[in-house]
Amino acid sequence: MTKRPVRFYQVGSFAVGNRLLADDQRTVQSDPNRTNSIDSGHRACQGCGEALGARYALDAAMRAAGGRVVTVNATGCLEVFSTPYPETSWRVPWLHSLFGNAPAVATGVAAALRVKGREDVRVVGQAGDGGTVDIGFGTLSGMFERNDDVLFICYDNEGYMNTGVQRSAATPPAARTATTDAVGPEPGNVFGQGKDLPRIAMAHDIAYVATATVADLHDLEQKVEHAMTLRGARYIHILVPCPLGWGSASSDTIRVARLAKESGLFPVFEAENGRVTSVSPIRRRARVEEYLRLQRRYAHLFGAHPRPDIVARLQDIADENIARYGLVNDETEDVPALEDVKEMVH
Amino acid sequence: MLRQIEGSRAVAETVALCRPEVVCAYPISPQTHIIEAVGAMVKAGTLAPCEFINVESEFAAMSVSIGASAAGARAYTATASQGLLFMLEAVYNASGLGLPIVMTLANRAIGAPINIWNDHSDAMAARDTGWIQLFAETNQEAADLHVQAFRLAEELSVPVMVCMDGFILTHAVEGVDLMTQDEVDSFLPPYEPRQVLDPDDPVSIGAMVGPEAFEEVRYLAHLRQLDALALIPSIADSFAVLTGRDSGGLVHPYRTDDAEVIVVALGSVLGTIKDAVDARRAQGERLGVLGITTFRPFPRDAVRDALAGASRVVVVEKAFSLGGEGVVLTDVAMALAGRDVALHNVIAGLGGRPITQGAIDSMLGRASTGDLGRLTFLDLDESAVSRERSRIAAARRTGPSAENVLYDRATQGSRVAQEQS
Amino acid sequence: MFQVRIHGRGGQGVVTAAELLAVAAFEEGRPAQAFPSFGSERTGAPVVSFCRIDDHPIRTREPVMSPDAVLIQDVTLLHQIDVFAGLAPEGYALVNTSRSLEELGLAGLVTSLPAGHVATCPATDLALEHVGRPLPNAALLGGFAALTGVITLDALASAIGERFAGAVGERNVAAARAAFEFVHVEQERLTSAATD
Ligand SMILES: Cc1ncc(C[n+]2csc(CCOP(=O)(O)OP(=O)(O)O)c2C)c(N)n1
Ligand code: SF4
Ligand SMILES: [Mg+2]
Numbered sequence: 001m002t003k004r005p006v007r008f009y010q011v012g013s014f015a016v017g018n019r020l021l022a023d024d025q026r027t028v029q030s031d032p033n034r035t036n037s038i039d040s041g042h043r044a045c046q047g048c049g050e051a052l053g054a055r056y057a058l059d060a061a062m063r064a065a066g067g068r069v070v071t072v073n074a075t076g077c078l079e080v081f082s083t084p085y086p087e088t089s090w091r092v093p094w095l096h097s098l099f100g101n102a103p104a105v106a107t108g109v110a111a112a113l114r115v116k117g118r119e120d121v122r123v124v125g126q127a128g129d130g131g132t133v134d135i136g137f138g139t140l141s142g143m144f145e146r147n148d149d150v151l152f153i154c155y156d157n158e159g160y161m162n163t164g165v166q167r168s169a170a171t172p173p174a175a176r177t178a179t180t181d182a183v184g185p186e187p188g189n190v191f192g193q194g195k196d197l198p199r200i201a202m203a204h205d206i207a208y209v210a211t212a213t214v215a216d217l218h219d220l221e222q223k224v225e226h227a228m229t230l231r232g233a234r235y236i237h238i239l240v241p242c243p244l245g246w247g248s249a250s251s252d253t254i255r256v257a258r259l260a261k262e263s264g265l266f267p268v269f270e271a272e273n274g275r276v277t278s279v280s281p282i283r284r285r286a287r288v289e290e291y292l293r294l295q296r297r298y299a300h301l302f303g304a305h306p307r308p309d310i311v312a313r314l315q316d317i318a319d320e321n322i323a324r325y326g327l328v329n330d331e332t333e334d335v336p337a338l339e340d341v342k343e344m345v346h
Numbered sequence: 347m348l349r350q351i352e353g354s355r356a357v358a359e360t361v362a363l364c365r366p367e368v369v370c371a372y373p374i375s376p377q378t379h380i381i382e383a384v385g386a387m388v389k390a391g392t393l394a395p396c397e398f399i400n401v402e403s404e405f406a407a408m409s410v411s412i413g414a415s416a417a418g419a420r421a422y423t424a425t426a427s428q429g430l431l432f433m434l435e436a437v438y439n440a441s442g443l444g445l446p447i448v449m450t451l452a453n454r455a456i457g458a459p460i461n462i463w464n465d466h467s468d469a470m471a472a473r474d475t476g477w478i479q480l481f482a483e484t485n486q487e488a489a490d491l492h493v494q495a496f497r498l499a500e501e502l503s504v505p506v507m508v509c510m511d512g513f514i515l516t517h518a519v520e521g522v523d524l525m526t527q528d529e530v531d532s533f534l535p536p537y538e539p540r541q542v543l544d545p546d547d548p549v550s551i552g553a554m555v556g557p558e559a560f561e562e563v564r565y566l567a568h569l570r571q572l573d574a575l576a577l578i579p580s581i582a583d584s585f586a587v588l589t590g591r592d593s594g595g596l597v598h599p600y601r602t603d604d605a606e607v608i609v610v611a612l613g614s615v616l617g618t619i620k621d622a623v624d625a626r627r628a629q630g631e632r633l634g635v636l637g638i639t640t641f642r643p644f645p646r647d648a649v650r651d652a653l654a655g656a657s658r659v660v661v662v663e664k665a666f667s668l669g670g671e672g673v674v675l676t677d678v679a680m681a682l683a684g685r686d687v688a689l690h691n692v693i694a695g696l697g698g699r700p701i702t703q704g705a706i707d708s709m710l711g712r713a714s715t716g717d718l719g720r721l722t723f724l725d726l727d728e729s730a731v732s733r734e735r736s737r738i739a740a741a742r743r744t745g746p747s748a749e750n751v752l753y754d755r756a757t758q759g760s761r762v763a764q765e766q767s
Numbered sequence: 768m769f770q771v772r773i774h775g776r777g778g779q780g781v782v783t784a785a786e787l788l789a790v791a792a793f794e795e796g797r798p799a800q801a802f803p804s805f806g807s808e809r810t811g812a813p814v815v816s817f818c819r820i821d822d823h824p825i826r827t828r829e830p831v832m833s834p835d836a837v838l839i840q841d842v843t844l845l846h847q848i849d850v851f852a853g854l855a856p857e858g859y860a861l862v863n864t865s866r867s868l869e870e871l872g873l874a875g876l877v878t879s880l881p882a883g884h885v886a887t888c889p890a891t892d893l894a895l896e897h898v899g900r901p902l903p904n905a906a907l908l909g910g911f912a913a914l915t916g917v918i919t920l921d922a923l924a925s926a927i928g929e930r931f932a933g934a935v936g937e938r939n940v941a942a943a944r945a946a947f948e949f950v951h952v953e954q955e956r957l958t959s960a961a962t963d
Contacts, residue, residue, distance in 0.1 A: 350789055350793035350799065352786070513802070513803070514802070517782075518800060518801065518828075519785075519786045519789045519799075519800070520789070520801070520825070521793060614828050615828065616826075617825075617827055617828050618826070618827045700830050701828075702829045702830075703827060
């Protein structure tokens with residue numbers, strides 16, 4: 001008998017409709033009684049992945065903790081757009097201190113709750129990639145190393161968006177930012193060694209490390225909820241496309257996030273106590289080119305003076321991730337032909 | 347060449363003409379346009395040889411600058427507000443080591459509450475760091491001060507901070523006469539370090555100094571600041587010979603000769619004050635303005651001389667020492683010690699509140715009728731303050747004051763608007 | 768001194784508009800100053816920018832509170848903020864719209880200002896036609912040149928060309944010229960109607 005794959009998902013998406021699922025498997029977002037931790041009316045740009053990611057993550061954390069959550073937020077877009085004069089979008093207790101100290105502030109909150117015998121109240125720290133991998137890195141590593149009881153979430157939009165799109169240590173090679181202009185022999189950001197925070201977090205042997213994207217709501221919520229069942233230092237790194245900084249259409253946020261995963265550029269996995277425990281395999285393999293072409297920050301790789309050599313180097317990075325995490329399995333659909341890629345993005 | 351250009355761009359291009367060899371900075375509003383422009387020039391190869399380094403924090407930015415300067419390179423950086431505080435330990439270190447780094451400070455308020463707009467709290471927080479602090483009145487002066495700053499820093503081996511008002515100057519597009527490479531080269535000789543890390547002549551920089559010599563080292567640093575008081579005017583003079591422009595120097599008196607009342611201020615607000623003073627002069631009042639360009643070292647004698655004829659002095663400043671009074675006022679009061687002068691302190695423009703000519707004018711009106719107190723917060727919404735005070739008095743858990751006041755101001759504001767419409 | 772205030776939304780080039788105006792004045796040898804309203808606004812948020820043009824050096828740094836002209840890049844702001852606050856009695860107003868002033872509820876404004884001082888201009892449509900993107904700023908400035916005569920179209924064109932290289936610049940100039948033409952014709956029609 002020939003095998004015929006049954007597609008659960010709508011065309012172009014892998015999302016399972018909630019109505020096909022039992023109640024307890026449905027997403028937090030589908031629940032009309034969810035917290036709305038970040039209420040509507042905030043001032044993020046249209047299609048902001050960070051607004052979406054933070055809302056998904058916090059609502060899931062709230063459900064898991066029975067509404068007993070305190071959150072600490074580093075300076076950055078999320079902080080600025082969620083507390084516009086004279087309003088706040090937060091329906092959870094929220095503290096913004098500084099750009100570089102959110103993990104340590106979260107440690108302080110956790111210590112106070114412990115000393116007051118209120119360990120039912122859980123602490124979630126939040127920051128952008130800059131607040132996490134750059135200026136907050138020292139205090140984050142300290143929080144991991146002491147195994148403080150904090151879930152720290154990084155919303156990675158691969159740059160300092162709040163200050164007008166400058167490079168961070170999470171900015172991918174070749175991407176154009178305000179401090180990595182698309183000029184010279186290696187236009188855009190350098191091909192450095194990278195600063196892979198999920199792996200660095202794993203090297204601290206903390207209870208839980210996971211990555212996720214806003215393209216897979218089930219996966220993201222599940223990871224947050226699982227993290228909330230554990231104690232000690234935990235870290236979740238969420239890829240959140242930024243239409244403004246990436247130069248992608250605001251309607252393409254989910255698509256771009258999905259392509260980051262499906263190309264292998266952003267590996268989605270979980271690790272406990274320093275070991276990878278699961279990976280989200282690629283469902284329909286994409287070429288990095290398909291991903292890059294949707295974003296003006298890579299436009300210099302394709303325009304009048306195309307740079308297939310650089311695209312190939314980026315493809316190598318994706319292939320390396322695929323090999324490292326075993327992201328391709330028997331069910332992965334093959335990579336499309338290059339002609340089709342061009343077709344798809346037009 | 348005269349160009350209509352953004353202040354940040356003018357500074358970036360002028361800094362490039364100064365041939366910095368290592369530029370290391372960390373983005374923070376309102377400094378970003380400056381470092382983005384310098385970075386782009388390095389990446390495009392138009393500023394060469396120069397290393398532009400994107401780092402992970404301001405602490406790293408100043409630290410890289412320290413390393414570069416100690417290894418003999420001309421080093422430049424820029425920051426503002428929170429960034430200056432984040433690097434503060436290294437800021438003290440740079441001056442303690444006597445490294446001639448030049449830094450632009452795009453003046454911005456310090457949080458909390460977080461605020462990206464202009465005031466002088468950041469510069470005042472670094473007043474005692476041992477850096478020379480120069481304040482620009484216009485973008486022309488901001489650009490010019492950088493050229494002078496490198497020369498001053500390197501002659502004395504002291505770091506220099508060029509302060510320019512965030513947004514008000516950094517983001518304003520106006521006419522700036524940019525120098526040519528030849529002009530800058532003729533004014534600014536190549537950097538010849540007084541101390542350098544060099545295997546051919548090894549030295550230890552940054553050794554521990556105990557009680558036996560620390561005081562002397564500190565006193566020497568103070569003397570170098572006093573040397574700067576003499577050097578700054580002479581550098582400004584030779585700059586004027588070269589360019590014909592009156593940029594830099596210690597102070598800028600304006601119509602002070604016969605003035606009974608003199609307004610003292612720093613930075614871009616001087617323009618608005620001059621307009622207000624001219625308008626009142628036209629009505630026959632004898633008013634003048636004193637701009638302080640060099641704030642550290644504080645030019646006490648120059649200030650005293652410039653204020654010699656005044657019977658009333660109003661210090662308008664964009665920072666405040668909580669529980670004390672204005673920072674500039676304290677210095678001006680010392681300069682006037684022993685003189686019989688009415689001294690007023692006006693705190694204005696905190697966190698970017700616009701300082702309007704109208705507000706200055708009515709303040710001057712009160713000064714001339716003797717109705718101005720010792721300390722005034724310009725345009726303060728007293729009712730919002732008293733509402734929050736009574737909330738605090740009435741209950742314990744009143745929540746964050748910042749949010750309360752914001753809410754109050756917004757709802758009162760919209761109520762007023764509704765009533766008007 | 769001629770003071771201009773421009774209202775629009777983040778992403779519409781409001782700040783660039785003020786800068787282009789200042790550069791155009793500079794091209795004509797007049798001191799000018801442009802600056803934004805200094806916010807941390809994101810795409811879509813209300814944004815204000817200012818421009819001053821004078822025959823003498825400009826010293827003041829206060830925001831423009833009594834503008835001689837107000838440019839509205841986005842009509843949805845009309846009901847959100849008081850965009851005409853402080854407008855001088857002899858001032859000008861230019862609104863980016865393809866609708867009429869009456870439809871927008873601005874008939875009162877027309878009567879309160881001198882004849883021919885209020886105009887509309889479909890700047891977004893013209894930008895879409897000539898530039899291919901809904902960025903009304905350059906076009907609206909063309910309309911401003913026609914309405915007020917404070918800057919010439921040529922100076923504006925060279926400011927635009929300086930800012931945007933190559934074809935993008937040319938297309939923006941084309942949009943500005945079309946807007947100039949539109950407002951000019953509209954003004955002629957109105958003034959002749961007024962004399963009739
Ligand atoms: C000490 C300090 N340096 C710099 C800044 C300016 N600053 C505020 S947010 C930010 C970038 C934020 O980037 P990221 O953490 O990635 O968050 P995003 O805005 O991209 O979501 C910067 C540079 C600051 N507030 N404090
Ligand atoms: S700049 Fe990017 S991260 Fe910030 S609000 Fe806009 S889309 Fe979101
Ligand atoms: Mg970021």
